[in-house]
Amino acid sequence: ARSGDPGSGYAPPTDITAQITVLAEGTRGTLSQAYLEWQKISSDNPQIFALGVKEIWETLKPLDAVVHTLGWPLPRDCFGGSFMYPLSRNLVALGLVVGLDYKRTSDDVHEMLQRMKLHPLFRDLLESGEMIEWGAKTIPEGGYYAIPKRRHGDGLMIVGDSAGFVEVASLKGIHYAMQSGMFAARAAFDALKGKDTSSASLKAYDAMVDGSFIAKDLYRRRNMRLAFQESNFYFAGFKAGLMTVTGGALPGSKIKSHSDAEVPREAVPPEPFVPDGKLTFSKLDAVFKSGNATRDDIPSHLVVGSDITPEVAELYTHMCPAGVYERDGERLVVSPANCIDCKATDVIGPRWTPREGGSGPKYRQM
Ligand SMILES: Cc1cc2nc3c(=O)[nH]c(=O)nc-3n(C[C@H](O)[C@H](O)[C@H](O)COP(=O)(O)OP(=O)(O)OC[C@H]3O[C@@H](n4cnc5c(N)ncnc54)[C@H](O)[C@@H]3O)c2cc1C
Ligand code: SF4
Structure with missing residues (x-):
């Protein structure tokens, strides 16, 4: 349980040994x-690491091209790019990969992907379709x-x-x-x-x-x-x-x-963005589409420092694609159950540790 006491399904850990x-x-x-x-x-x-955020869409129209961009739609001082390709006739994968050495506390890869879909290149294909899966992962680059x-x-x-x-x-x-x-x-x-x-x-x-x-x-x-x-x-x-x-x-x-942890970051207030829930999604809606149904009272698997300044809280809030970290005034609020194990914030501060078996995202086609 959240308190650290064994819950009803607790099984003691088992040592597994092997020659190799x-x-x-x-x-x-x-x-x-x-x-x-x-x-x-x-x-x-x-x-050093990048964070990739990816969505799978069912579309009415087939996509008959593979689209890659380098640089666009990112700020000039960010490294990364986007991809979109067909998986089958009416199934499309798209995503955005951004180096975690970006320079502002407000840079937010999930939100960059949401804004990217407003461009006609993506909007025209997606707006009559449905986002069926969402996920995120770091990439050693x-x-x-x-x-x-x-x-x-x-x-x-x-x-x-x-x-x-x-x-x-x-x-x-x-x-x-x-x-x-x-x-x-x-x-x-x-x-x-x-x-x-x-x-x-x-x-x-x-x-x-x-x-x-x-x-x-x-x-x-x-x-x-x-x-x-x-x-x-x-x-x-x-x-x-x-x-x-x-x-x-x-x-x-x-x-x-x-290392990414050494990059100086400028504290910049975020630009407001309101997702419409059809073409663009909040982090909480996105986590739901990752198949994550972790119960709320799971013991926290995230080791977070206690002396977090509001600016650092802001950095974690935007770096985490799953809304685990939220700045609430001067405080950092942590919701471990939302975590989808991408390990992005693990790169710069709070440590991710292996957690209760069976929890986390349940990707099907990622
Ligand atoms: C958005 C995105 C797009 C990409 N696109 C491409 C592409 O088009 N082409 C390409 O070649 N590569 C691509 N990559 C990179 C590619 O996904 C990885 O390089 C590749 O999956 C690495 O394989 P792996 O087996 O080393 O690790 P993974 O595929 O990550 O497998 C590791 C497994 O170990 C499990 N695991 C980890 N810790 C534990 C633990 N403690 N206990 C039990 N299980 C654990 C994980 O859950 C995972 O299932 C992309 C990556 C991202 C994020
Ligand atoms: S808390 Fe979980 S979802 Fe958020 S950045 Fe860390 S590993 Fe990723």
Whole structure:
């Protein structure tokens, strides 16, 4: 229960042990982070993140194109873009991905997506349809230089988003997650057959990744995202173009980056926005469409500091796409039951921890 006392369905935790564990927890994996910290495994640059908010719509008209935008409809100092593509004849996925190194407390990815749909490009297709599912998730987008230097250890391997295998320019991570999982399976098979599951044996996994298209793709685009952290949109766009043409050779050297938590944010009051509940949605309506039916008295899985200033409360309020945080005057109000586990605010402050089994969003087609 919320008090921390065991509820009626309580079962004591069970230890599960295995000779080899593959951590495939996705973005900001809790065990992966703990393991890297414990083993003091670093990367050249800190990992940085974007938040993606996505909707699935049933439409009357079919969409016969794939739409991608870079930059638009974001403020010039934000990195990101939108996508819209057909899933089937009358099913459309659309969304917006924005780097969490944005500069204002009022920047709000969920709201940016809602405003984007007012543009005729989206409105004309969507307004006769129905939004049937909504979701959000962070994406590790630090690329090559943010990959941990070692992704294996005694009886352990880290794959997919947990290891940071995402190529942000094309927003691709699925095939890297699958391929790294296959490499981990091969390394595990050989290790078990040879009765040696030590780090020395499992380093074959890192070698397979390093010799594959995963490392090659990420290396080619190694400075792409980082250019946008250090320059304005147009200059960064120019550099990104240069990288594409030269296969990453120019501009050559590694661009240093800083973590999202280090970004100074300007306290800016939000522009009022009133969703209509048909084309545009409030965060609470959106959470309902994620299938989240978590009971209200769930123990809080969010570890939030007690000395939160109103400005920081404002930052959390807008960063969280699910309305978990709300600034109420000088206070921060937290509603953990709304959480859809995207881990966005986990990047800058309040920690997300694994929570009661069965709670959270129930995505069907995300
Ligand atoms: C909006 C958006 C659009 C994207 N579009 C594309 C695209 O078009 N193409 C592409 O290739 N990639 C895309 N990506 C990236 C892609 O989704 C990821 O790179 C990929 O899903 C990573 O796979 P994974 O298996 O590492 O992690 P995930 O797919 O996130 O899987 C990890 C799983 O582990 C579970 N988990 C985590 N912690 C625990 C725990 N403690 N206990 C139990 N279970 C746990 C999670 O619930 C999850 O089911 C997109 C991402 C976003 C957010
Ligand atoms: S509280 Fe939950 S939904 Fe909100 S940002 Fe954090 S993880 Fe995402």
